[in-house]
Amino acid sequence: MEPHAPLSLHVPEPEVRPGDTPDFSSVKIPKAGSVPRPPVDVDPREIRDHAFSIIRVLNRDGEAVGPWAGSLTPDELMAGLRHMMTLRAFDARMLTAQRQGKTSFYMQHMGEEAVSCAFRMAMAPGDMNFPTYRQAGLLIAGGYPMVDMMNQIFSNEADPLKGRQLPVMYSSREHGFFSISGNLGTQFIQAVGWAMASAISGDTRIAAGWIGDGSTAESDFHAALVFASTYRAPVVLNIVNNQWAISTFQGIARGGAGTFAARGLGFGIPSLRVDGNDYLAVHAVATWAAERARRGLGPTLIEHVTYRVGAHSTSDDPSAYRPKTESDAWPLGDPVIRLKSHLIRLGVWSDERHTQMEAEISDEVIAAQREAERHGTLHAGGKPSVRDIFEDVYAEMPPHLRRQRQQAGV
Amino acid sequence: MPRMTMIEAIRSAMYVSMERDEKVVVFGEDVGFFGGVFRCTAGLQKKYGTSRCFDTPISELGIVGVAVGMAAYGLRPCVEIQFADYVYPAADQIVSEAARLRYRSAGQFTCPIVIRMPTGGGIFGGQTHSQSPEALFTHVAGLKVVVPSNPVDAKGLLIAAIEDPDPVIFLEPKRLYNGPFDGHHDRPVTAWSKHALGEVAEGHFTVPLGKAEVRREGSAVTVLAYGTMVHVALAAAEEKGIDAEIIDLRTLIPLDLDAVVASVKKTGRCVVVHEATFTSGFGAELAALVQEHCFYHLEAPIQRVTGWDTPYPHALEWDYFPGPARIGEALAAAMEA
Ligand SMILES: Cc1ncc(C[n+]2csc(CCOP(=O)(O)OP(=O)(O)O)c2C)c(N)n1
Numbered sequence: 001m002e003p004h005a006p007l008s009l010h011v012p013e014p015e016v017r018p019g020d021t022p023d024f025s026s027v028k029i030p031k032a033g034s035v036p037r038p039p040v041d042v043d044p045r046e047i048r049d050h051a052f053s054i055i056r057v058l059n060r061d062g063e064a065v066g067p068w069a070g071s072l073t074p075d076e077l078m079a080g081l082r083h084m085m086t087l088r089a090f091d092a093r094m095l096t097a098q099r100q101g102k103t104s105f106y107m108q109h110m111g112e113e114a115v116s117c118a119f120r121m122a123m124a125p126g127d128m129n130f131p132t133y134r135q136a137g138l139l140i141a142g143g144y145p146m147v148d149m150m151n152q153i154f155s156n157e158a159d160p161l162k163g164r165q166l167p168v169m170y171s172s173r174e175h176g177f178f179s180i181s182g183n184l185g186t187q188f189i190q191a192v193g194w195a196m197a198s199a200i201s202g203d204t205r206i207a208a209g210w211i212g213d214g215s216t217a218e219s220d221f222h223a224a225l226v227f228a229s230t231y232r233a234p235v236v237l238n239i240v241n242n243q244w245a246i247s248t249f250q251g252i253a254r255g256g257a258g259t260f261a262a263r264g265l266g267f268g269i270p271s272l273r274v275d276g277n278d279y280l281a282v283h284a285v286a287t288w289a290a291e292r293a294r295r296g297l298g299p300t301l302i303e304h305v306t307y308r309v310g311a312h313s314t315s316d317d318p319s320a321y322r323p324k325t326e327s328d329a330w331p332l333g334d335p336v337i338r339l340k341s342h343l344i345r346l347g348v349w350s351d352e353r354h355t356q357m358e359a360e361i362s363d364e365v366i367a368a369q370r371e372a373e374r375h376g377t378l379h380a381g382g383k384p385s386v387r388d389i390f391e392d393v394y395a396e397m398p399p400h401l402r403r404q405r406q407q408a409g410v
Numbered sequence: 411m412p413r414m415t416m417i418e419a420i421r422s423a424m425y426v427s428m429e430r431d432e433k434v435v436v437f438g439e440d441v442g443f444f445g446g447v448f449r450c451t452a453g454l455q456k457k458y459g460t461s462r463c464f465d466t467p468i469s470e471l472g473i474v475g476v477a478v479g480m481a482a483y484g485l486r487p488c489v490e491i492q493f494a495d496y497v498y499p500a501a502d503q504i505v506s507e508a509a510r511l512r513y514r515s516a517g518q519f520t521c522p523i524v525i526r527m528p529t530g531g532g533i534f535g536g537q538t539h540s541q542s543p544e545a546l547f548t549h550v551a552g553l554k555v556v557v558p559s560n561p562v563d564a565k566g567l568l569i570a571a572i573e574d575p576d577p578v579i580f581l582e583p584k585r586l587y588n589g590p591f592d593g594h595h596d597r598p599v600t601a602w603s604k605h606a607l608g609e610v611a612e613g614h615f616t617v618p619l620g621k622a623e624v625r626r627e628g629s630a631v632t633v634l635a636y637g638t639m640v641h642v643a644l645a646a647a648e649e650k651g652i653d654a655e656i657i658d659l660r661t662l663i664p665l666d667l668d669a670v671v672a673s674v675k676k677t678g679r680c681v682v683v684h685e686a687t688f689t690s691g692f693g694a695e696l697a698a699l700v701q702e703h704c705f706y707h708l709e710a711p712i713q714r715v716t717g718w719d720t721p722y723p724h725a726l727e728w729d730y731f732p733g734p735a736r737i738g739e740a741l742a743a744a745m746e747a
Contacts, residue, residue: 009460166537182536246447255467320444404718
């Protein structure tokens with residue numbers, strides 16, 4: 001045998017670090033309208049390329065082009081714009097509230113608003129999302145009251161979750177929003193289980209799972225793919241690739257794979273990538289995948305290609321690990337501005353109306369915050385009852401918890 | 411001697427260990443370039459390169475499984491789980507693999523790994539950034555379990571853990587990372603720089619696994635505590651004016667049973683304290699051992715002060731966390747009987 005050179009460990013590195021010039025030249029962006037739209041019953045083997053391309057509808061000029069265009073009316077698009085702007089305004093207020101000590105923690109969506117807001121419009125009443133912490137757009141676009149979201153964030157006396165959950169870890173069965181876990185990835189396989197249950201029960205409802213690019217490394221992700229594929233579960237599996245997992249760039253989780261979507265190929269799951277900053281494209285792809293699920297054709301894996309503009313959470317400072325101007329260099333733009341330009345191009349929107357709507361939304365958010373704060377914030381005003389610590393551990397409180405509750409003096 | 415926070419002391423332990431032994435490697439989520447979300451590994455990658463300190467995919471099972479494989483090769487991995495609450499996905503690799511590799515291979519393969527993780531509450535971390543899972547690990551034969559309560563111990567115990575031939579679970583009470591904490595969340599926090607145990611030697615030293623330390627001498631009642639609860643117990647004894655002897659266990663496995671027994675025989679009374687839930691907690695093990703070894707010396711029932719048997723609540727954290735008031739009540743109860 002030939003002698004070999006000593007081995008060395010390969011550790012992937014991002015292209016740039018703080019102080020460098022942002023560089024997204026490796027993110028290949030196909031022209032809007034260039035990716036074909038297959039029939040929903042397509043053989044997954046025929047659309048392998050969809051796992052490596054990016055489906056886009058809105059072009060640079062704000063026009064909707066190509067085979068994925070046309071799934072929404074102007075009124076629906078205006079509603080979508082409002083949802084995204086509401087989420088952004090909500091984020092801004094809650095970030096400030098966190099800095100004022102009104103809550104312990106907050107996580108924002110800046111740059112990723114289109115993903116959850118547009119996806120929600122492809123879901124039907126009764127469908128169930130299994131989200132992570134960056135999909136509040138599912139609630140806002142689904143009409144969940146903003147005041148309840150704030151009550152949850154403030155852990156006040158009106159908190160629907162009784163002060164038990166971390167801020168932003170919402171839960172609303174009624175709104176198709178499964179209770180969020182802080183443990184990454186766990187919800188992905190549960191979405192598959194919910195979908196399988198729907199199939200077992202002869203129901204018509206479908207599920208959607210959500211996971212971040214970093215969290216795809218968890219075993220739960222791989223378990224979800226194998227179960228979804230094996231049982232052809234009626235589920236849409238969403239990966240939100242926002243480029244970063246706290247300080248860790250997406251290449252660490254992706255490794256040698258071409259894309260995250262490509263992970264679905266080995267399981268025979270149709271796998272598509274979509275421009276996550278393009279409201280129209282996300283909606284079109286979500287509708288396509290939901291239709292597959294509803295027709296009993298099985299799961300779809302969608303990689304939403306986007307960028308986390310804000311910090312990971314209020315405990316994070318991104319300037320320590322990426323160039324400060326990296327978000328400006330992101331080649332897919334700002335989802336709000338892109339949809340706004342499209343609506344202006346359609347002749348149904350204007351800068352004046354946009355400014356006016358911004359003001360309206362700001363008033364709504366402020367009013368909601370005022371209403372929520374009447375019920376208290378984390379350190380001031382109304383609180384959940386100490387008795388609530390002991391409730392809901394079991395359906396019926398066992399004697400040992402009763403004793404402990406007495407000991408606690410409540 | 412330099413003054414260090416617990417974070418700095420832990421970091422210093424890894425520096426010293428990597429310097430002395432090139433087999434020591436450090437990895438975990440956000441551990442490399444950024445230096446960990448708590449900054450415990452800051453600078454290690456710069457100093458020792460990406461082959462010895464690197465970021466991993468978000469896969470706790472992967473982190474520990476890879477560490478077991480590396481240990482089988484002959485390296486000494488010291489890995490970080492970002493929060494103790496996220497160790498459960500790695501349970502199989504820890505419980506079924508790391509813990510029994512030596513046993514099942516009759517010593518052909520061993521598993522000298524350290525699994526570090528921030529643990530405990532008191533930072534409004536909610537259910538998934540607050541748990542104290544030590545009892546899960548003490549129940550597994552083949553693991554050692556360490557919980558330091560101050561910077562000096564953290565450094566000395568971590569070096570000892572890295573040099574130990576067996577797998578060690580190293581639980582870092584995150585409430586102590588920046589200063590001692592006496593359970594009074596509504597008072598300003600003191601800094602380790604003002605504390606004798608914040609004076610940490612720069613170079614190599616160890617604190618042996620399996621040795622407890624008496625933090626406060628006393629003759630009326632013995633308090634068994636570890637981690638954050640050592641400081642809360644000290645505050646409780648002061649405030650109640652009770653002549654309590656406070657023992658910082660430092661390692662749960664191996665346990666310094668001699669120190670426990672000697673103290674309880676001296677005082678005749680015992681209070682056990684931990685943050686973790688009550689039922690089947692490590693306090694139950696301590697209470698059983700004390701009654702087994704000190705039964706004829708006990709003058710009162712053993713008291714246990716712990717978290718409640720519920721998940722950790724976000725907003726009502728201070729009604730969950732055992733504070734000086736609850737420990738004080740238990741001390742009084744132990745004294746009354
Ligand atoms: C099981 C588990 N391990 C680690 C963490 C700590 N953690 C919280 S968020 C995060 C990064 C997640 O990144 P990604 O999946 O890309 O989602 P993003 O935050 O970018 O939306 C980590 C490591 C956790 N919450 N759960």
